[in-house]
Amino acid sequence: MRKSTVKAAGVTDSIVRGLFEKKGEKVALIDLRNIESRVCDWFVISHAPSTRQVDSLAWSVEDVVRKETGVKPYHVEGKENCIWVLLDYGDILVHIFQQPFREFYDLESLWADGRITYLEDNT
Numbered sequence: 001m002r003k004s005t006v007k008a009a010g011v012t013d014s015i016v017r018g019l020f021e022k023k024g025e026k027v028a029l030i031d032l033r034n035i036e037s038r039v040c041d042w043f044v045i046s047h048a049p050s051t052r053q054v055d056s057l058a059w060s061v062e063d064v065v066r067k068e069t070g071v072k073p074y075h076v077e078g079k080e081n082c083i084w085v086l087l088d089y090g091d092i093l094v095h096i097f098q099q100p101f102r103e104f105y106d107l108e109s110l111w112a113d114g115r116i117t118y119l120e121d122n123t
Helices: 003-021 051-069 099-105
Strands: 025-031 042-048 075-077 084-088 092-098 115-119
Touching: 003 025, 003 042, 003 051, 003 092, 042 051, 042 099, 051 084, 051 092, 092 099
Parallel strands: 042 092
Antiparallel strands: 025 042, 025 115, 075 084, 084 092
8 A cells, every 4th residue: 555545544534533523414435546537536525504514514624634644734715605615635625515515516426436435423
C-alpha cells in the first residue's frame, strides 16, 4: 500500500468520525480510483436538515481531522450559505449538503462508476 493511500485512509476515517459525531445523515464513501477522469480518489458525502447542522458538520470534520491527523483542508467552499459545503483534502473531497440539495445534485448518480459504500454509525 502506498504511503498516500495509508494517509488517505486515516483522513477518511477521521472525516467519517467527524460526520457521525454531529449526526451526519446517510454518509456515503465513493471510491473513484478506478475512474480515469476523476477529480480526486474519494468522495465522502453526507447531509443534514438545516444550515446550522451543515455548518456544524463541516466544523466537526475539520476539527476531528486536524486533531487526529494534523491535516487541514486545502480549501473550503460554501460556508457562507451552508447549502453545500465542500472540504478539499486533496485526494479526498467532502460534500456536506442540506438534504434537498443533496437529492437535487445527486452526486451518487453522477459518479455511479465509482464504488459506493453507505456507512453506519456503530458507536
